[in-house]
Amino acid sequence: MTDDADLRTVREFHQDRPGPAPASLDRVRRRVQTATAPNAPRRLLPRWAAPAATAAVVAAVVVGVTLLGTAGGGTSQPSDPASSAPTATEDTSELWLKYGARVPVAAVFAELDQVAAGAAPAVPRAGQLLCSYTAVLTRPGPSPVPGSDPAWSGVLARCFEPEGLIEIPAPVLGEVKGQSPEEQLAAARDGFAAAGPGWGYPTAAWLATLPTDPELLLAGFRAGSRGPAEVDDFTRWQQYGRFLTRVDPLLPAAQRAAFHRLLSGLDGLTAVEAFTDSGKRLLAVRLTSGTVSDELLFNPGTGRLAGHVELAGPADPAASGGPGSSPGGEPVPVRQELLGYAFQPASSWASPSATARR
């Protein structure tokens, strides 16, 4: 009987806990309706990625999984004349981050470090892959050139072996440079076996040995990076961002804090609050070089990396009307990536190579 005193107490305890906000139900309903609308193009995960559906679906919800047309600022494609859906611009405009108040950069990293300090990195079980699901939005910049990338949104899924972060090629991609997926994976494993853990093949154990002194960490990073050791701050910022994106779930708090100190030492950073369409607060730290800006998004709830935004502009302030234009001459986001990670069994990636014997 669920009316027993102990069960009733649990029920009352649960009812006393914070409930959903007043607009919460409508917000969720709108998200579900948008993602399941009959006229929304279906570009969700394939069956072979279904076991990792949570992260992917979160991403799918965020981006609305809609492939947008290129012309007319991203209106519905001509092949769908009966569509009564809003224009693609309306479909996705809400999905781009909304920026809020400026925040001191030092305060951002202090907040992130404080939150991350209490969390241990996730530990994959034997046989699990580390999979990333990236919800991507793109749109033409303020001055799109003919033939530039179309505006679209979708979910990018990639899976890696946690040891060495070796990417498991998706079988549908077929051959690359004459190599089958199995051959590509075997080659990568051979590379890892030859080189061992390091900047090229990070492992959780190796990451935990990285120096927490920023100077030492920078020296190691320089030595481990391809290309020249001395690069401009913008290039270094992008390098840090790519590396953090790759290792984020495996990075211990102390090493994460050291990377944050490296990031915060670059000149010209600015930071603002940013909000997802569901109201989730992120912290966006931006570095600009000429007409290009690069932004890393952090989750203040976990201290971890949450995404990446590329911005273009400012263009000619007199120009207006394009989807990426900004009357104030501010750079506008042209590519937005929100990250999600999950550990999942290798068998669920359904790639013959993922479970291939070493």
Add this chain to the structure above:
Amino acid sequence: MSMLHTMAEPRASRSDVAGLFDEHGAELLRYCAGRVGPTVAEDVVADTFLIAHQRRHRLGDGPARAWLYGIATNLLRRHRRSETRGLRALARTGREPDVSDIAERAAARADASAQNRRLAAVLAALPARQRDVLLLHAVAELGYEEIATTLGIPLGSVQSALHRARVKLRAALATEPDADRNAPGGSR
């Protein structure tokens, strides 16, 4: 080596999921908010209905409510750590950790009673399955067989998990309030 994945066209109209949402959305949102906080609950419930939409051919004529709870419970497992952290924080401080974006009415009840703090400590210490089973039974009021079906575990496992959870629960509820003062941290 990235790729944009494509999925097969769903077979039925979206009225299925809209109807399910109208019928069960609010209840599920409340349940999930009570477990992982109102912010994460929105994601979990949205995912629940999207997965339900994608897999609706599996529902058949079965009970949709229990099925939805099963999907939500699976999704909640991904937030196990934050759920446990929240319960521990409540047990330790008497304050709910995630009250930042809820209505002001929640603030008035943010200071939990001593009994709630004990309950939070017990729930935080329960193994995942026992917590799932206990909450599905006590809060969602699912029967043993429904829980077994939704979690995909044997009926006997449901009964034993529930029994063990209730033994701990009753022991905690029988604790004198004064005893809490010396053990505010809850179980780790």
